[in-house]
Amino acid sequence: MRGLxxxxxxxxxxxxxxxxxxxxxxxxxxxxxxxVVSLFAGWVKLAxxxxxxxxxxxxxxxxxxxxxxxxxxxxxxxxDQWFAAAVTLVAATMIVLLVTAGVMAWQSGKAKxxxxx
Amino acid sequence: xxxAWFQQPLFGIAITVLFYVGAQLxxxxxxxxxxxxxxxxxxxxxxxxxxxxxxxxxxxGDIITFFLGPATVALAVPFYKNFQKLRDQLVxxxxxxxxxLLCGLLAVWGISGLLHASEQMMLTMMPKSVTTPIAIEIxxxxxxxxxxxxxxxxxxxxLGSMMGPxxxxxxxxxxxxxxxxxxxxxxxxxxxxxxxxxxEIQGGISAFAMGLSSILTPLFCIPLIWxx
Numbered sequence: 001m002r003g004l005x006x007x008x009x010x011x012x013x014x015x016x017x018x019x020x021x022x023x024x025x026x027x028x029x030x031x032x033x034x035x036v037v038s039l040f041a042g043w044v045k046l047a048x049x050x051x052x053x054x055x056x057x058x059x060x061x062x063x064x065x066x067x068x069x070x071x072x073x074x075x076x077x078x079x080d081q082w083f084a085a086a087v088t089l090v091a092a093t094m095i096v097l098l099v100t101a102g103v104m105a106w107q108s109g110k111a112k113x114x115x116x117x
Numbered sequence: 118x119x120x121a122w123f124q125q126p127l128f129g130i131a132i133t134v135l136f137y138v139g140a141q142l143x144x145x146x147x148x149x150x151x152x153x154x155x156x157x158x159x160x161x162x163x164x165x166x167x168x169x170x171x172x173x174x175x176x177x178g179d180i181i182t183f184f185l186g187p188a189t190v191a192l193a194v195p196f197y198k199n200f201q202k203l204r205d206q207l208v209x210x211x212x213x214x215x216x217x218l219l220c221g222l223l224a225v226w227g228i229s230g231l232l233h234a235s236e237q238m239m240l241t242m243m244p245k246s247v248t249t250p251i252a253i254e255i256x257x258x259x260x261x262x263x264x265x266x267x268x269x270x271x272x273x274x275x276l277g278s279m280m281g282p283x284x285x286x287x288x289x290x291x292x293x294x295x296x297x298x299x300x301x302x303x304x305x306x307x308x309x310x311x312x313x314x315x316x317e318i319q320g321g322i323s324a325f326a327m328g329l330s331s332i333l334t335p336l337f338c339i340p341l342i343w344x345x
Contacts (some may be wrong), residue, residue: 036196046194
């Protein structure tokens with residue numbers, strides 16, 4: 001329970017700061033940054049939150065399920081361009097995946113060659 | 118019959134958790150089946166077949182989605198644990214994420230043009246690789262359709278989380294950095310959630326790439342539109 005209390009506390013703190021300062025970063029992200037800072041400062045010990053955090057992270061997919069169910073309300077809006085939209089989304093997503101992974105691997109490859117010189 | 122049993126929040130919460138657990142069981146048997154696709158696809162079918170209004174489901178569904186808040190805060194743990202690695206690799210990660218995003222924007226422009234999609238549609242698809250609230254804002258800025266941009270961002274996340282691990286394995290990418298950066302850049306939070314099931318390190322890198330792409334996408338989109 002301690003872990004859940006800390007996670008919810010930082011979520012609350014982040015969202016409070018977000019609405020008070022009206023910064024363009026989401027309250028959840030502010031809460032996350034504050035928790036990273038607190039871990040480094042030693043105000044929060046990793047052992048207090050690790051188990052709860054790992055539970056949330058492992059099951060993160062379930063929190064998106066209602067959002068995906070919600071997209072069904074919009075299927076009618078896509079209309080007669082659904083085919084072009086579907087092909088573009090699939091192809092462009094594959095390109096982003098491959099280019100990002102490729103550039104990342106290519107750079108680490110170069111770094112390795114340098115260390116072996 | 119105003120208080121129909123399925124209008125309680127309990128209904129939405131219970132069926133989401135039940136379908137998720139069922140999806141996990143299927144996924145442990147057939148690894149290639151994506152649990153999020155199974156869960157949400159099953160729920161959509163159930164609502165359509167039983168003629169249950171979406172509003173009745175979302176009373177409980179919204180409570181499940183609320184927990185994205187503490188789940189996002191929980192990303193502090195992989196960040197903290199992998200801070201050294203992320204700092205050492207900061208420049209390569211920024212280069213890889215930028216390259217991926219730029220190619221993605223050009224691909225949306227090129228492919229939707231080839232398929233004769235309207236310019237409105239093209240502008241709506243541009244911010245597909247960032248988290249939903251940011252996609253909505255960028256689409257609004259570019260002159261696309263904001264609500265539809267949100268839907269495309271969610272669908273891209275789902276697509277990326279389904280195709281990503283298979284595609285990256287086929288192309289023999291093995292490093293945590295390459296897999297994490299690709300999933301976070303292409304499929305934001307949903308890709309991060311998917312890869313987090315396999316590895317906390319990859320998930321942490323993916324979350325970092327997702328944050329970077331939320332900052333970089335608006336920066337890239339605006340000059341690109343002027344140039345096109």
